Amino acid sequence: MDRFEKVEYLSKLCRIGLTQEEQELFSSQLGDILEYVEQLKEVDVDGIEPMYHPLPITNRMRQDSVGTSMDRKRTLENAPQKKDGFFVVPRVIEE
Amino acid sequence: MYTIEDILESSRNWNLTRDYFLDRINRLDSKINAFTPEGLYSDASPQADAGQLYGIPIAIKDNICEEGRLTTCCSRILEGFRPIYDATVVKKLKEAGAVIIGKTNMDEFAFGSSCETSCYYPTKNPWDLARVPGGSSGGSAAAVSAGMVPVALGSDTGGSIRQPAALCGVVGVKPTYGRVSRYGLIAFASSLDQIGVFSNSVRDSAQVLGVIAGYDEMDSTSADVEVDDYLSYLDTSLKGLKVGVPIEYFSEGIDPEVKHFVNNVKVVLRDLGAELVDVTLPHTKYCVAVYYIVATAEASSNLARFDGVQYGLRVEGKDLVDMYFKTRETGFGAEAKRRIILGTHVLSSGYYDAYYLRAQKVRALIKQDFENAFKEVDVIMTPTSPTPAFKLGEKLDNPLSMYLSDIFTISVNLAGLPGLSLPCGLNNEGLPIGVQFIAQAFDEKTMFRVAYAYEQATPWHNKHPNLE
Numbered sequence: 033m034d035r036f037e038k039v040e041y042l043s044k045l046c047r048i049g050l051t052q053e054e055q056e057l058f059s060s061q062l063g064d065i066l067e068y069v070e071q072l073k074e075v076d077v078d079g080i081e082p083m084y085h086p087l088p089i090t091n092r093m094r095q096d097s098v099g100t101s102m103d104r105k106r107t108l109e110n111a112p113q114k115k116d117g118f119f120v121v122p123r124v125i126e127e
Numbered sequence: 128m129y130t131i132e133d134i135l136e137s138s139r140n141w142n143l144t145r146d147y148f149l150d151r152i153n154r155l156d157s158k159i160n161a162f163t164p165e166g167l168y169s170d171a172s173p174q175a176d177a178g179q180l181y182g183i184p185i186a187i188k189d190n191i192c193e194e195g196r197l198t199t200c201c202s203r204i205l206e207g208f209r210p211i212y213d214a215t216v217v218k219k220l221k222e223a224g225a226v227i228i229g230k231t232n233m234d235e236f237a238f239g240s241s242c243e244t245s246c247y248y249p250t251k252n253p254w255d256l257a258r259v260p261g262g263s264s265g266g267s268a269a270a271v272s273a274g275m276v277p278v279a280l281g282s283d284t285g286g287s288i289r290q291p292a293a294l295c296g297v298v299g300v301k302p303t304y305g306r307v308s309r310y311g312l313i314a315f316a317s318s319l320d321q322i323g324v325f326s327n328s329v330r331d332s333a334q335v336l337g338v339i340a341g342y343d344e345m346d347s348t349s350a351d352v353e354v355d356d357y358l359s360y361l362d363t364s365l366k367g368l369k370v371g372v373p374i375e376y377f378s379e380g381i382d383p384e385v386k387h388f389v390n391n392v393k394v395v396l397r398d399l400g401a402e403l404v405d406v407t408l409p410h411t412k413y414c415v416a417v418y419y420i421v422a423t424a425e426a427s428s429n430l431a432r433f434d435g436v437q438y439g440l441r442v443e444g445k446d447l448v449d450m451y452f453k454t455r456e457t458g459f460g461a462e463a464k465r466r467i468i469l470g471t472h473v474l475s476s477g478y479y480d481a482y483y484l485r486a487q488k489v490r491a492l493i494k495q496d497f498e499n500a501f502k503e504v505d506v507i508m509t510p511t512s513p514t515p516a517f518k519l520g521e522k523l524d525n526p527l528s529m530y531l532s533d534i535f536t537i538s539v540n541l542a543g544l545p546g547l548s549l550p551c552g553l554n555n556e557g558l559p560i561g562v563q564f565i566a567q568a569f570d571e572k573t574m575f576r577v578a579y580a581y582e583q584a585t586p587w588h589n590k591h592p593n594l595e
Contacts, residue, residue, distance in 0.1 A: 112436070
């Protein structure tokens with residue numbers, strides 16, 4: 033896959049439409065950025081544990097009891113389209 | 128009226144304070160554009176009867192939620208979004224009597240170092256209107272610098288508070304990861320983001336951080352660590368304090384005047400009784416590369432939620448997937464698209480180990496560098512930014528050169544440490560220069576102490592841009 037096709041493929045994975053112009057621009061810019069990050073290959077990381085998070089916190093559980101949650105009507109206030117207390121999306125099942 | 132103290136001395140009446148600041152904002156912001164288009168609230172008033180911040184107007188970055196107030200991350204994709212709850216920091220400020228007076232401009236989703244990727248307009252640097260204020264919290268930095276508010280909140284993922292603070296000549300504090308609740312902060316990179324404070328004095332930042340810090344059950348990454356009384360440490364002598372100077376931060380690529388003024392800070396600190404110690408942070412040169420893998424990977428995942436279903440913009444398409452494509456094509460600006468695509472690449476099958484996993488290992492080494500240095504010293508000082516404010520448009524076409532303007536601030540986020548930027552000079556063009564102090568995790572008190580001592584010994588905090 034050349035760089036141009038690569039950007040097209042990635043834009044499909046992340047569901048972002050790109051214009052032809054953006055696709056060309058990003059192909060060269062991403063190439064530069066990836067070339068820059070290549071320098072990480074020179075670091076000796078043998079035996080080093082990856083650091084995913086700055087704090088030594090693992091899963092925090094709350095009490096398993098009923099609490100208050102956000103009001104349904106208010107939660108839907110910002111929805112572009114809603115009906116009968118639900119978010120509405122374009123049809124996904126063929127007729 | 129540049130500080131909380133100034134306000135409390137001259138007016139304890141909200142109506143008077145409000146009129147003063149609204150008048151100032153109305154006069155100055157047409158030149159600066161620190162606030163978002165609908166981001167000024169003339170109807171706001173204190174929600175508590177008293178409190179340590181009673182009647183203090185505070186501006187917040189457009190990625191922090193306040194109930195009912197338009198909050199868009201300066202992105203079209205959040206068009207019309209009005210949160211249904213207050214962020215924890217907003218709730219705490221209101222309980223302390225402060226008034227949220229408006230929303231400030233930012234790089235779209237905090238993706239940028241110049242405030243130019245906002246979907247509205249770029250913010251201008253109050254010291255020179257042809258230059259950027261820095262970013263991504265450029266609106267907050269500019270608002271405080273121009274005296275339009277005494278205090279503003281921002282967020283800092285790779286330097287987004289400290290770099291604009293340096294470029295605008297104000298104090299900017301990025302607390303320890305987990306120190307401040309992020310409930311109600313729209314996420315960019317979850318292992319790096321932290322909310323922090325801008326102000327015109329170290330004291331004000333220390334006071335406001337004291338109000339907003341602390342454990343919050345609504346944020347599972349907030350730290351259950353007691354909050355120190357920061358103000359009580361300010362007046363402590365620096366005698367015997369060890370300040371580390373990492374050689375890697377004073378080598379190549381620094382503007383000569385930045386180097387000169389930051390070197391002068393060492394002289395002042397030595398006069399105040401501190402001991403300067405050379406330290407080494409050997410993995411410094413890899414910070415930017417690690418950051419642009421980790422931050423974009425996390426961003427590509429966090430921004431998946433903007434799909435035209437629950438909030439914000441929807442652009443109709445021929446089916447569900449087409450609606451996603453069209454909504455995200457229209458809603459995201461160029462830098463957001465670039466970062467999501469890069470993040471998608473580094474996480475994609477076949478590349479994960481080479482990029483993401485390797486970056487997380489180098490990140491562990493960067494953190495280890497700091498741990499080793501802090502065995503020798505109490506606090507570390509560096510320049511905040513390699514250059515003073517650059518010209519509008521100067522770096523917009525070259526993403527990599529823009530990314531490199533955060534070269535001295537990124538390591539602090541990767542290691543999860545607190546960092547503070549403080550004015551330490553004005554160059555021959557009258558542009559501010561900042562010095563950064565970095566402390567150990569949860570040791571903000573030492574960072575404030577050294578910054579306060581330096582501030583009180585020098586004239587820089589009394590310099591303000593001439594805007595009238």
